[in-house]
Amino acid sequence: MVVDVGSGAVRRIGPAGIPMSKVEDVFLTHFHSDHIDGLGELLMQRWAGGAHEAPMPVHGPTGVEDVVAGFNQAYLHDDEYRVAHHGPKIIPPHGAGAWRCVRAAGRGQGVVVLDVDGLKVTAFAVSHLPITPAVGYRFDYLGRSVVVSGDTVKSANLQKFAEAPTCWSTKP
Numbered sequence: 759m760v761v762d763v764g765s766g767a768v769r770r771i772g773p774a775g776i777p778m779s780k781v782e783d784v785f786l787t788h789f790h791s792d793h794i795d796g797l798g799e800l801l802m803q804r805w806a807g808g809a810h811e812a813p814m815p816v817h818g819p820t821g822v823e824d825v826v827a828g829f830n831q832a833y834l835h836d837d838e839y840r841v842a843h844h845g846p847k848i849i850p851p852h853g854a855g856a857w858r859c860v861r862a863a864g865r866g867q868g869v870v871v872l873d874v875d876g877l878k879v880t881a882f883a884v885s886h887l888p889i890t891p892a893v894g895y896r897f898d899y900l901g902r903s904v905v906v907s908g909d910t911v912k913s914a915n916l917q918k919f920a921e922a923p924t925c926w927s928t929k930p
């Protein structure tokens with residue numbers, strides 16, 4: 759799981775001992791360039807290095823569909839070059855780019871954007887004015903949790919989700 763993908767992200771993930779091919783999901787807090795300008799490289803490294811047959815899921819607030827579509831468009835030709843050069847067994851054509859974009863916002867309410875194998879990821883609104891929407895993410899797993907706030911200032915909603923003892927639900 760990677761939260762935000764600035765241009766330095768790909769240079770730091772490998773040395774941290776995490777193969778790029780093992781990245782399963784990307785979560786974007788907002789769309790300032792320093793939070794997204796490494797996304798294309800991460801998508802390419804993950805695909806080319808892992809023979810993935812499905813594109814990377816990218817989660818984010820409303821507007822993430824524009825970001826994902828833009829990166830997919832920008833890499834369209836290189837995706838074709840890679841398949842032609844290495845062949846579809848090493849570079850499965852359908853694994854390029856990003857395939858799913860989940861809108862995550864909500865004002866006071868959390869939105870569960872991923873719930874798999876005991877891991878629950880909840881997006882919640884944060885304050886990064888004038889940038890809106892902007893979200894933070896809470897990861898709950900095996901009774902432990904971590905919150906990534908993005909570029910927010912201190913806010914009651916951030917405090918609420920950071921202090922919550924249990925997972926939040928999309929149900930009202």
Ligand SMILES: [Zn+2]
Nearest residue numbers: 788790886909
């Ligand atoms: Zn920002």
